Each structure stands twice: as C-alpha cells, then as structure tokens.
Amino acid sequence: MNATSTKSDYLLLFRGNVWDRGLSPAQIQKVVSDWMAWFEGLKAEGKCLGGHPLEERGKVVSGKQRTVADGPFAESKEAIGGYFYLTVADEDEAIEIAKRCPGLEYGSVVEVRPVADVCSIRQRVDEYSTQQLADATA
C-alpha cells in the first residue's frame, strides 16, 4: 500500500455463485464482454492492481483440532467468486466502481472492504506494548 500518496486500497469481493445459472448464452456472452471491459479499463487507469476468480471448490480449516471441512460453496449467495484489488482516492470512488459490476443486474453482490493499514489487533497490541514501555520507563 502506498504510504506516500493520498490513495487508499480496497478489496471488491464478488459474492454469490448462483446468479449466472439462469442466463442464456447471449446474456452470458454480454456479461463476459462487459466484465472484461470493466476490468481492463480499471487496470489501464491504474485503479485496479489485479483480480482473480476463485474456484468453486474449497476447504474450511477451523478449531483447535484444525479440522478440515469442505467449503459450503455449492449454490451459495455468499460464496466469494472473485476479487479486485483497487487503489483509488476514497471509499466513494471504490463504491462507484463497484456499482458498475455487470453481474449486479443478475443478482451478484459486491462487497467493498477497505484494506487496513495495520491489523487492528496488532494495533491494540502495539498500543499496549507502547503503554507498558512508557509505564516502565516513567
């Protein structure tokens, strides 16, 4: 992330892997063209640094036992299908960009998430450490 410029980074997370099911070949072809143009345009403007689609399969690792389970991705409105990494002026700009997603027309949902400078937990730890240090040397 740029420390010196006034830009901020955002992740666009594309949610839902069922919106494309009922589409006709003609509709799918249109979304492909539109999405490509959108992605290419953003990259050309330097606003998008990259993006990827994610495969539908996946695993979820959780718990103390570190159990591995199959991801609940079949026919899900929440499953993340892909992402764009944006670097733009502010959240409003990221939102305006997100509104142009060609999948929205058919039920896809776009989540706009600011990329955090520093992990908030880390920040708390650092603050606490700094405080402790201050106390110790006071």
Next chain:
Amino acid sequence: MLLFRGPHWDQGLSTDELQRTMDNIMAWFEGLNERGKIKGAQPLSAQGRTISGTNGRFVVDGPFTETKEAVGGYLVLQADSFEDAVEVARTNPALRYGVSVEVRPILAECPIFARHPEIVRRAGERAASVRDPWATMAA
C-alpha cells in the same frame, strides 16, 4: 487464496496471551514470506459497504455477512497443490481462538493456451475456413 474469518477472536484473551499469539502470527507470516510463499496479504477493515441491485442501486453499510463470518483478511498463497495450501492453512496460530480459514484455489489462466500457443493458432485458422455460412451472410 486464504480468507480469514472471525475478526473478533481476540475478545476474552488476556493481554499477555494476546501478545504471545500476535508474535506467533507474525512469525507464521514471516516464515511463509521468507520461503517466498506469500504473493500478497492484507488485513481488511471491519467497515465497508455491500452493493447490490441493478447498477448497484442498493448500498448498505457493513460487510456482507455477520461479524463472526465476515472476512477479516486475506492471503494469496503460492503453494504446490491445493492440499499443500490446506496444510499451510492448518498451521495458522489463530485457529485455536476461533478464526476459520477458507482455502480457495485461484483460477489460473487457461493452461491449454499458455502451453501450446502454436497448436491453438493452427486450429483457429482451420476453424475459420470451415465457418458457418450464415456468419458470412450476416455481413
């Protein structure tokens, strides 16, 4: 891609435990980084907006899912196989505190065409000569 969920896992921990865990997590990241396995990673702010509807007319505050399911960060991992990626995920120190890690393969570029560009080009030419009549008609 590894997606980390459950950003408020730190609640209820003593600050000592927190410090230790954070150190472990940092070490985990650094270890992976040194082995060249991290292509990119960021934590995500708990805020954000969710956009839906034609032309994105519905803009709602907050991430898409409830807090405990919300994505708190991501890591793009370079791994030899999907199974390896899952194994890496299993070593994350925050798992014992309720963080779950979703492992999703990133769809690679069409391997076919990357591997055999000259073959594909020839096939493309042949296909053009056997084109459907109406396609030329429509001109």
Next chain:
Amino acid sequence: MSQSTEPTAAAAPGDISRLTDHLFRHEAGKLISVLTGIFGINRLQLAEDVVQESLIRALRTWPYTGVPKNPAAWLTQTAKNLALDLIRREKLFHDKEPQIIALMEQWPSESAEHESPMFENEIRDGRLRLMFACCHPALSAEDQTALALRTLCAFSPAEIGKAFLTTEAAIAKRLTRAKQKIRDEHIPFEIPAGDELSRRLDGVLQTLYLLFNEGYKASSGDHLIREELCLEAIQLASLLAEHPAGDRPRTHALAALMLFNAARLPGRIDREGNILRLKEQDRSTWNQAMIARGMQRLTLSAAGTELTPYHLQAGIAACHCVAIDYQATEWEKILSLYDQLLELDSSPIIALNRAVAVANVHGAQAGVDAVHSIERGTQLNSYYLLYAVLGELETQLHHFQAAIANFRKALELTELTSEQLFLSKRLAETERSSLQNVA
C-alpha cells in the same frame, strides 16, 4: 508484511472483439448436439446442463484472463472435462460408462497436433441427427419448433417465449413435455435412410419453414430475436443441404426461399417501426449478397424433375428480388407461378396472394373478383390480410365505403401494434380520399 497483489497479465488488444456475434449461442448449439450424440437422446437435458455449465465457467474466468486464442476450442475442452467428470462422479451410465468415456477421449485434446476433420464431421452429423430427432412427427408442430430452437440454436426459454409471444414458463413446460415424449416414444437419435429419409426430410423442412416464418412474420414478438430466428433457420437449412442426407432439390429450394425473404427484411420497416408496403420499400436496403446466395441455391434446386411448393415460392420471391423497382416487377411470371403453386397446395392464403398478383396483371376489379372466388373457410374469414387486401383493391377502384368497411374489419382482427398502426393509417387516408371525392 504488506505487499500488494501482482497485477494479472493484460489481455491482448482486440480480445473482446474476438467474441464474435453469438459465439456462445452457436458453440452451445454445436456442443449440445455432439454431447447428445454421446449421452443419447434420452439425456438431452444432461447435454444442455453440461453446456450451460461450460459457458458459466467461461464467464468466471475470461473477464480476468482475457478471451482465449481459440474460444470455441476452450469451450469444447471445458465441456468435455465437465462431462467426463460428471460421468465418472455420478455414475450415470452404469455399464455403458467405458464406451462413453472412450468416445469422449476421442475428442481433440489439448495436446492434439492437428485440427481433427473427423471431429468437424461429428459435429455436423450430430446436428443433423438432432435436427431429425427434434422434427419427429410424433411431436406436435409447436413442440418441434420450440425444441429445435432450444437444442439446435441454443435459445433460452425466455428468448423463445419472446418469439412466440408466450411466457418462459409455458415454453419450459413445452420443452419438458417434448423431451418426455422423446423418451416415451423411443424417438431415435439418427439420420434416417431410404424411404423413411424422404418422408422425414419433408417433416424437417416443414419445421425449418415454420421456424423461419416465426421470425419473418410481423406478428412475432421482439424484433431482434425475430431476425435471429430467420438467420438460424437459414443456417440449419444450409447445413442440411450440404449433407448427403439432405442434399435434395427441395432443400435447396427452401434455403433459396429463406434467403430471398431474409434479404428483404431490412426494407420492410421504416425508421419509426412502421410496416412498408412492397411498393414503398427502399430496395437499396435489400441484402444483395444474400440474394446472390439465394440464386445459387435456386440453381441447385433446379436439378432433376422435382417441383415442390418451396420451388415455386422461391421463384416468386426471386421475381421480387430481381426487380429494380416495383414497376419493373414481372407480375405475369409471378401469376403463373402462383397458378402452379395453387395446383400443388390449394391453401386459401396462397389463393389470396395469387389474387394480389391477378390485380397487378389484370387490374383491381379482377383482383377483387379473384378474392371473392376463394372458398371461404373460417381460417380465411378471420385472417386480417383478407380484408386488408380487399381494402387496398377497393380503394384503387374508388369504392371508398367498401374499402373503409374492409379496413375496419382488418383492424378488428389484428392485435399487433405495428399492423394496427399501418391499418389505421390506411383507413385514415381512405377516409380522407372518400371525403375529397364527395366534395
């Protein structure tokens, strides 16, 4: 710790333009027929599902990675992988599984050195077999056209609904019923031979003709989809004509007829969407390349002694196409062709069209007499064009009251906005003329 993600490789320029018009729909149509050849006609739905999933995969990746160098091969490869995966995973074919997998492995693979001519033949044969299966006499005419549009031309149920002015749900039901019928009647997935081929070919031609007419007539729905229907019908007819099974004079005649009519589509509607009469049309909008192709087909159809209604209709359409303007039209030739057509097919609609030719050759009164001499059944009595034609002819004869009555009757019988507008205009003009004459 923070690093930005790498930018993905940029797509080559002109990538999006490599998505040729209707690429997805045409590839889907081809793939459905090939997969049906492998899965069997009873698994038509499965073939459709695999193909739909392949398109969705393209949707998932191409926007990020760019259009592949050979999009059709990518789709084929994806469909093949999906099908193999499905067959193995879901154990759908029980004992036939090894044969099916063996068939599929013969598809051109990613490491194939050469484009496989055998595969191209397989695609063509598959489409023809599917054509004969969809146009089987055991299915109702409506079901045949809907099924052909769905499986051969990969129109979605919603698009088909728009063409036939009905709902997507109604079409979906029709399709399900048709596929069930195929299973129940054991309709085979093959190109018939011998005597049966001749009979069945007529059925296929009939369905293609109906399909074309759905697109051609102004009484269908969405105008863009209508044009596509015409072009798809032409493509299927050409495919049929170029295969030994379909290479008969009447197939060429039908293709010629379709080409001559489709060529003139651009001239039929003015910029505001109003219907133009033949005499008003701007002939420079007619597609000369299509007309030329139609002439080629017409020549091929003249081989041998076969003379079918398609031949005669194509001949009539050709007369219009070669006339540089309305006045130059050889109406005598057209009339003679209608006379022959009537002998083969005594349909009142044809008789009505002949009456128009009579009027052009022998004058409006002769035309009116010809109309009145047509045997009226209920079909003709509720056909708006009957009254529209009478209205035109009576106007020419200055029988304004009769003309007005006929136009009013025609207006009652049509529901299409474009036709209503046209008829209202004619009615208004006639009313004005009648007032001028009285004054």
